Amino acid sequence: MTTSHSDESTNFPIAVEGLCHKYEDRIALTDVSFSVGSGELFGIVGPNGGGKTTTFKILTTLLRPTGGRASVWGLDVVGQRDQVRHLIGVVFQSPALDVKLTVRENLLHHGHLYGLAGRDLKTRIDGCLERLSLTDRSRDLVEKLSGGLRRRVELAKALMSRPKVLLMDEPTAGLDPGARDTFWNLINRMRTESGMTVVHTTHHLEEAELCDRIAVFDRGRLVGLDSPGKLRAEIAGEVVTLRGSDLSAIDEQLRKKLGVETQLAGDCVRVLTGDGHAFAAKAREVLGGILDSISIARPSLADVFRQRSGHDFAGEADVMEAKE
Amino acid sequence: MNPLAAVPELTAAAPRPAVPTPSLELTHPRPWLVVGTLLQREFVRFIRQRHRVFGALGQPLIFLVLFGAGLHGSFRNPLVATEHTYFEYFFPGTLILILLFTAIFATISIIEDRREGFLQSVLVAPAPRWTIALGKMLGTGSLAVSQVILFMIIAPLVGIPFDLLGWAGAVAVMAVIALALTGLGFMLAWSMDSAQGYHAIMNVALIPMWLLSGAFFPASGATGWMRAIMLGNPLTYGTAAVRHMLYLHNPAMTAGLPSLAVSLGVTALFAAAAFAGAVWITGVHFKKHQ
Numbered sequence: 001m002t003t004s005h006s007d008e009s010t011n012f013p014i015a016v017e018g019l020c021h022k023y024e025d026r027i028a029l030t031d032v033s034f035s036v037g038s039g040e041l042f043g044i045v046g047p048n049g050g051g052k053t054t055t056f057k058i059l060t061t062l063l064r065p066t067g068g069r070a071s072v073w074g075l076d077v078v079g080q081r082d083q084v085r086h087l088i089g090v091v092f093q094s095p096a097l098d099v100k101l102t103v104r105e106n107l108l109h110h111g112h113l114y115g116l117a118g119r120d121l122k123t124r125i126d127g128c129l130e131r132l133s134l135t136d137r138s139r140d141l142v143e144k145l146s147g148g149l150r151r152r153v154e155l156a157k158a159l160m161s162r163p164k165v166l167l168m169d170e171p172t173a174g175l176d177p178g179a180r181d182t183f184w185n186l187i188n189r190m191r192t193e194s195g196m197t198v199v200h201t202t203h204h205l206e207e208a209e210l211c212d213r214i215a216v217f218d219r220g221r222l223v224g225l226d227s228p229g230k231l232r233a234e235i236a237g238e239v240v241t242l243r244g245s246d247l248s249a250i251d252e253q254l255r256k257k258l259g260v261e262t263q264l265a266g267d268c269v270r271v272l273t274g275d276g277h278a279f280a281a282k283a284r285e286v287l288g289g290i291l292d293s294i295s296i297a298r299p300s301l302a303d304v305f306r307q308r309s310g311h312d313f314a315g316e317a318d319v320m321e322a323k324e
Numbered sequence: 325m326n327p328l329a330a331v332p333e334l335t336a337a338a339p340r341p342a343v344p345t346p347s348l349e350l351t352h353p354r355p356w357l358v359v360g361t362l363l364q365r366e367f368v369r370f371i372r373q374r375h376r377v378f379g380a381l382g383q384p385l386i387f388l389v390l391f392g393a394g395l396h397g398s399f400r401n402p403l404v405a406t407e408h409t410y411f412e413y414f415f416p417g418t419l420i421l422i423l424l425f426t427a428i429f430a431t432i433s434i435i436e437d438r439r440e441g442f443l444q445s446v447l448v449a450p451a452p453r454w455t456i457a458l459g460k461m462l463g464t465g466s467l468a469v470s471q472v473i474l475f476m477i478i479a480p481l482v483g484i485p486f487d488l489l490g491w492a493g494a495v496a497v498m499a500v501i502a503l504a505l506t507g508l509g510f511m512l513a514w515s516m517d518s519a520q521g522y523h524a525i526m527n528v529a530l531i532p533m534w535l536l537s538g539a540f541f542p543a544s545g546a547t548g549w550m551r552a553i554m555l556g557n558p559l560t561y562g563t564a565a566v567r568h569m570l571y572l573h574n575p576a577m578t579a580g581l582p583s584l585a586v587s588l589g590v591t592a593l594f595a596a597a598a599f600a601g602a603v604w605i606t607g608v609h610f611k612k613h614q
Contacts, residue, residue, distance in 0.1 A: 115354040
């Protein structure tokens, strides 16, 4: 069932075993193991500071892990770094384009880095521009393009070497929802065309939902690994969210009078229960006037994260950012 | 055996690959193509940011005019018997300053380029690290040399006569100095987190290195400890080599300087060490965190 035997790692686009990383002043990853199947859209999900970017840097050969190993189609990211670099295409969170160059010039230079030249290079550039609908922008300076278009150029660049695995770090950061949808539609088209495996990090749970499988990170540890649907299905019942001006009173009343376990978040009180509607009716009776609103929902990935890590997804992100 | 076996929910295996392992045909790495492409990028960027020409040529020109005119009456070269105006003395120093400024302006961009720019992609491409250092050094070096050649047109105005062999020699020496200074700037920029840090080093180390290279005043007239510092400064030998070349047929003008052979030797070593340092630092970066 598991993929921990080294000789099996050649079967997987990405195999990570017991990965650890310690920066000078803090521990970023603790004993992380997972593997990615061929052709999967795989998400590395977690709040900021959870270990996503460290994992991304190790997989893209930019950082040598302090423990454990990671491989791309069986090639070690440290020992066989140069071969790994031939297999991966990378999209960074911060722009990796030269804004003083045109779209085509960026792609030309990028191709040269991979040993591509001449007619072959020209064909590939034309092909990438075509597929990403950038052909009429090829002579524009990158500094004149919108954020969404720039991301498409980044993608064109990463795809030029025809990578077996596409690795992306928060690829849609800073894009508006429309541009984000366009981006993921393009990615899905590329995947169907080439069978390429795609691994990306994200702290948007809506993007995590789009993945075939996700690895959920919290404070450097893996707290969940499965398809979003299966992870959600593990939480039986429904989530009832209650709001009012005095949350602590709501919290206390529910515990005392209904004997349920509650979660007091910043702006609401949550209760996980088997039958949401029955519970809501009881809660309305008990709470009376102090209750402003009540809503019932199927568990989301945020609930999965909360249950597995013991704290809020967004709340924790804020705390971690403040520390950094 | 498997550390995760005890944690059932974490052992959800990835689906078996439907397709066999892809054939791992690797494209041929072509290091010189990479060097060439990075060199070309430097040129194109420079041409599209014309204000950089003013930065690299303007300030040295202002220095030359101000110091040349200001120190005109008070300067006397202690070892050169003939008439040697400060304009003439300072001119080769101005050339070195152009090389230094070009190197600084070109390498300071590395700090940003590496964190949020084009260099990120270079770092994950299958090209050896030395190509990054060499591409930057050759690109910036050629830009610097083009600028000093332009500046040398005014040399006869300050009293340095045109001489094909000497001037060609001077340009060749300056090309080597440009490589050395760019390599040095590359090392600094690579180890910095911010441009502010680089500015600090520029002010306390790079500009003094130029001031104490014999560009501004001759070592022979300085007090003992100052002369010792100047003789330990590798750039002193670069400046001396340029003076030797410009006065190929008038050795009286270079009296008191280190010999041409020593000057050329130290300058070549300086460039080689700077290149080695620049290549080395790109490797250190991988081992430590970014």
